[in-house]
Amino acid sequence: MQHLIPIASGKGGVGKTLLAANLGIALAQQGKTVVLIDLDLGGSNLHTLLGIRNSHPGIGHFIYKKAETLEELLVETSQHQLFLIPGDGLFCATANLPFHRKQAILKQLPDIPADFVILDLGSGTTYNTLDLFLTSSAGLLVTSPDTTAILNAYSFLKSAMFRLLQRSFSAKSSERHLVMDFLQQKMEGGNHHIQELVEQIHRLDAESGNRAREALSQFRPRVVMNMGRTAQDIRLGGRLRKVVQDNLKSGIEFIAYLPQDEYASRSPLERTPTLLRYPECPYSQGIKHCAHRIIQEPVPPMQALFEDDQDLQELADQFGNLL
Numbered sequence: 503m504q505h506l507i508p509i510a511s512g513k514g515g516v517g518k519t520l521l522a523a524n525l526g527i528a529l530a531q532q533g534k535t536v537v538l539i540d541l542d543l544g545g546s547n548l549h550t551l552l553g554i555r556n557s558h559p560g561i562g563h564f565i566y567k568k569a570e571t572l573e574e575l576l577v578e579t580s581q582h583q584l585f586l587i588p589g590d591g592l593f594c595a596t597a598n599l600p601f602h603r604k605q606a607i608l609k610q611l612p613d614i615p616a617d618f619v620i621l622d623l624g625s626g627t628t629y630n631t632l633d634l635f636l637t638s639s640a641g642l643l644v645t646s647p648d649t650t651a652i653l654n655a656y657s658f659l660k661s662a663m664f665r666l667l668q669r670s671f672s673a674k675s676s677e678r679h680l681v682m683d684f685l686q687q688k689m690e691g692g693n694h695h696i697q698e699l700v701e702q703i704h705r706l707d708a709e710s711g712n713r714a715r716e717a718l719s720q721f722r723p724r725v726v727m728n729m730g731r732t733a734q735d736i737r738l739g740g741r742l743r744k745v746v747q748d749n750l751k752s753g754i755e756f757i758a759y760l761p762q763d764e765y766a767s768r769s770p771l772e773r774t775p776t777l778l779r780y781p782e783c784p785y786s787q788g789i790k791h792c793a794h795r796i797i798q799e800p801v802p803p804m805q806a807l808f809e810d811d812q813d814l815q816e817l818a819d820q821f822g823n824l825l
């Protein structure tokens with residue numbers, strides 16, 4: 503069975519791409535077939551970390567309909583059983599992924615033949631990133647121990663959970679309207695908790711309330727604490743878990759603690775993945791451990807979600823980046 507592993511973060515520069523490349527190698531070395539997809543549109547650099555030249559067609563070709571399937575874009579890497587679908591490096595300005603092309607990507611992802619398909623996402627909480635993250639019930643959320651990164655990780659989780667609730671109900675449903683109104687009020691400054699929204703949905707319709715609860719309880723992102731330096735970092739991780747538990751009533755699991763490691767920081771310059779060049783360094787050890795856990799702890803498939811507000815989104819696409 504194929505597993506999707508989206509990798510996201512609230513803040514940029516916390517090590518998603520380095521993790522994607524090295525985790526892909528570690529899983530391949532443990533006998534799995536792996537496809538890495540660079541979905542950091544406008545900032546793709548996964549090929550660089552793998553030592554592959556920026557001359558292959560990639561996701562940009564699919565977005566601009568120059569390729570019909572994602573599968574035809576697979577590029578071999580130096581690691582046996584590891585393949586790459588490069589980003590949009592040969593195009594510019596793909597950051598505004600049109601709605602239909604996003605739908606096409608989401609539809610084709612489960613058909614890519616591999617044991618693991620790893621998605622290296624852009625930083626932050628755009629709908630495109632959230633939707634790609636929600637392709638799994640247990641995507642990886644990377645943070646560093648810095649306060650800003652931790653706060654942004656929390657915001658990311660909150661946004662992902664609201665998006666999950668929104669897409670748990672069909673576009674024209676009263677439940678969807680309730681979610682949208684709630685988000686609107688939040689944007690206008692109300693400090694309402696997600697649980698209040700669940701209760702409102704429950705008052706509207708008990709079955710829908712149960713569906714909302716079920717969707718949230720099945721959503722269990724796995725956090726990677728990267729660039730760790732001291733034991734203090736573990737406490738910060740515990741704080742993140744507590745705020746998520748208190749405010750979002752949701753549990754997170756820490757799946758890896760990866761140390762700040764000078765060998766890891768060298769590899770982008772050397773254009774060779776850390777795990778291949780320095781297999782015994784502390785970062786590589788952490789990565790191997792993380793890969794092992796991912797193989798050992800299978801993730802339940804994500805429930806089917808409803809599409810976005812297609813009509814609205816098409817209008818937005820016509821006007822470029824207005825929304």
Ligand SMILES: Nc1ncnc2c1ncn2[C@@H]1O[C@H](COP(=O)(O)OP(=O)(O)O)[C@@H](O)[C@H]1O
Nearest residue numbers: 514515516517518519520729761762763766767
């Ligand atoms: N554990 C680590 N130790 C040292 N440097 C790291 C570590 N993780 C990532 N880096 C470095 O941090 C920089 C940003 O990493 P990158 O993976 O590009 O972040 P992101 O994809 O989240 O923006 C890169 O130069 C990378 O080599």
Ligand SMILES: [Mg+2]
Nearest residue numbers: 518519520542
């Ligand atoms: Mg990156």
